[in-house]
Amino acid sequence: MKLKNEETSKKVIIPLKEHEHEHEHHNVKLFFILYLVGLVIFIVTLFFKMGNNVTIFGNTFNNKYILIPVYYLILFLSGFHVIEEGIEDTIKSTKKKKKFTPNVHILMLLAAIGALIIGEYIEAVLLILIFAGAHFLEDFASEKSTKEIKKLLNLNKSKALLINEDGSFSEVASDTLKIGDKVRVLNGSSIPSDGIIIEGHSEINEANITGESIPTYKKVGDQVFGSTINGEGLLIVEINKNSDETVLAKIIELVSQTQNDLSKTAVLIKKIEPIYVNIVLIFAPIFFLLGMYLFKWDRDIAFYRTMVLLIGASPCALAVTDIPATLSAISNLAKNGILFKGGSYLENMADLDVVAFDKTGTLTTGYPIVTDVIRVKDSNVSFHDNIIYHMESNSNHPLAKALTSHFNKGENLNLEVVNMIGLGVHTTYNNNDYQIFKPLDEDFENENINSIISTLQNDGKTVVIFKENNITISIIGLIDNIKESSIDAIKELNNLNIETVMITGDAKNTAKTIANKLNITTVHANVLPTEKASIIKSYRDNNKVISMVGDGINDAPALATSNIGVAMGSGTDIAIDVADAVLMKNDLNKFVYTYKVAKKLKRVVIQNIIFAMTVVLFLLVTNILGIMEMPLAVVIHEGSTLVVILSGLRLLKTIKK
Structure with a gap:
């Protein structure tokens, strides 16, 4: 149903398991244990000196011949996941795309193999230890970026006390409940599914649905939501939605999409990576020959510098300039009650020109x-x-x-x-x-x-x-009284030079009166539901990036037509389904907050890209000048990757006004 413009809002789904910095498809714990074993063995080897003899069971051996196999063992143990990703993922991608599609780890593997060929065993080991260790740190940092997303995805499904026809109770899983079932909800218990209270009254904590920490008083006839927490009262609730149609289910479905929907920048980087690696692989032998015949290096030096080139030119930092930052931003928004379906929509928000609002329930309380x-x-x-x-x-x-x-x-x-x-x-x-x-x-x-x-x-x-x-x-x-949050939000959007528009079915005079009170720039009144989408399209036809904010069934076509459709959390199911984001607290100040997060995300990603490419350029230049050693190159290269990830984690912090 989406009518999104290709240039401004193209939804691209790339499963994260294809991204080399994500390890959901691997046994990370096992790899980490192997890495630690290899690291311990390496530390032990530091007590031995190359070239000295050692006597074992009366036989004298040169340490060199004892340690070389040990170094190979360390490389295998500590670098197992690097080897596995570098080779296995490259083979899989090559088969899938039917052309050679190397993983960035291939560059590190070749550099390590090259170091072994020229007898630089310790440097080969250090390269893998630092590279693999940095990778585990990257995973840890990336895990923090999705903390709030995972918290939403891991909301516990409760048990339910189903009331049988004979009045007895049966404990059943909440996801087995059907429309019309009646359940008993004890005080302090989680409400198992969406329904209507038919007996009792209580204060309900709806924080995990609406983000509102203050409990809401509910009585007979009121709607309650699955996963919310009952207070002191005893309730009988009649289920009115199947488990896959509840508000919680829709939230989980919506949030799950953030894991797979990448921004246009991330998609571009993803496409460039294998091309970039291929260019480096082609240039490496040329660089080796240039070293020997242009720079007059001997063969071993030229080969060594070529290995450093493979390390310095590896686009690891570039690969993580966007995704951790975007996931951090989405996690930040989730913590603040704003759910986004993915990075592509959040990226569009940074380029916002116009915001169109429905009136009833969006700018106003919705309770006339x-x-x-x-x-x-x-x-x-x-x-x-x-x-x-x-x-x-x-x-x-x-x-x-x-x-x-x-x-x-x-x-x-x-x-x-x-x-x-x-x-x-x-x-x-x-x-x-x-x-x-x-x-x-x-x-x-x-x-x-x-x-x-x-x-x-x-x-x-x-x-x-x-x-x-x-x-x-x-x-x-x-x-229909105007929300206080609407007044503040419109004022701030006007200050940010974003055009504000109200689209409503109300008469012109009524619409203009409300618009004047809010200082809304443009008013479209007497608008039929079918006309709302046409108005949105007219802005897009004029190359305006426009967001539609609404809550009703009649807003759904406009939400789908806009670059970024934003539904109010109290809105209808269809509005939430077609929207790209949901304001769970029904607070338009959260829309302004989202825009600020999106702008900061754009700045951070640009900063990350500039930093990542500057480090690559620095490593290449110092390598050509002959002043960059392999261990230092690895430290700087992997350090830059961690800096980029940590830079993205800044977006986890709540932005102050």
Whole structure:
């Protein structure tokens, strides 16, 4: 359903297991133990001196011949995962792509083999020990970058006390619950799945869903979410969603995508890596010949410098300039209640030009109340109020709850109500037609009606009209209060020179009043749901990177059309499904925070790339000048990789205003 533009938001899925710095597909613990064994053996060898003799069982041996096999053993043990990744992954990638696709580890392996060929055993061992050790440190640092993501993915699934038909209880796994099942939730227990409270009341801690640490009071009829924690009350909950449709399941599905969705920068680096390695492999023998015939080095020196070239030119640091930083940023956002589906969307956020907001439930609280009921024609008030009640009780319009709460329910009426999305509702009763709808740019029966509508709209109120047989009976005014967070967020976005737009189905006067209070730049009013996506597309056609923020079913096409669709956490399932990010706390200040994180991520990635390539250039130049030794080259090279990763980890820290 995504209508994302290729240039500005291309979703690319590359499983992390293909990335050489990730080891989910390997037994990391075993490799680390082998590495430590090799390291201990190497430390022991330091007590022996090359060239001296040693007597064992009366026989005299030269240490050199004893230590050489030991060095090979160390290389095998400590470098096992380097060898495995360098060779196995290269073979797999080559077979898959049907062309030689070397892993960056190949360069290090060749350098180590070259050092062995010229008899530099200790340097070969140091190369592998430092390279492999740095790799384990990289993994540790990368693990920190996904801490909050993993925390969300590892939310414990609880057990449920299922109420059987005979009233007895059975303990079952929460993911086996079906719609209609009733469960008993004890105080302090985790609510097993999404449902409606049918007995009891309690304070519910919803922090792991909404990010709000203060418990929320819930009573009969209220929605509760799986994995949230019940307080002191005893609850009976009727399940209303299957396990794969719960809010928690959707969060886990959404967050899981962050592991595989890479930014355009990461994808580009991924594509460049094998090409870069091939260039280095081709240039290495040329460099060897240049060393002998241009720089007049002897054969051993030229070969040694070529091995240092393989180390210095290896793009390890370049390979980690983006992914750890992006995962750190996404983890930071997850900790702050903002869930992103992947790095490609977060990268787009840094280039944001325009933000379009739905009004109801996004800029406003989403809980309007009736403030005015103006009867413009003498009528049977109680009867018409009852008609309004029953029409709206069968409506899915956001204003329906406010209207049914205000108007009294009289006798039961069996009405067949037609919902006209974006327009209103219609029914027929006793051969009379009834309509409830928002006034568009139309003229009514008399100027007085138009005047009343304008007055209400100028006060920032939403207006709906109740008609019988196409004659206006009542004009109803409702107000949906603006969120405090909306005021702060719009102010900050304006200060950041980002154009703010409101797209709403409300009448122009109402929309402009709300927009003026918020200082929103542009207003599109009287917009039908099908038109929202067209408005978003018009901005994109003008090469604007635009984000749509909304929460309703009618926002879904616009969310899908935008470069970055952002759904409010309280929104409908379909809005969350098609969005690229979710603000779990329904706080627009979190949107501004996301933009700041995205901008910082872009700066950090650029800094990392410049640093990584500067180090490579430094190693190459000093190697040509003959002042760079292999162990030092390894230390600088691997040190630069760690610096780049640690630089990315800066994004784990919450950004202050």
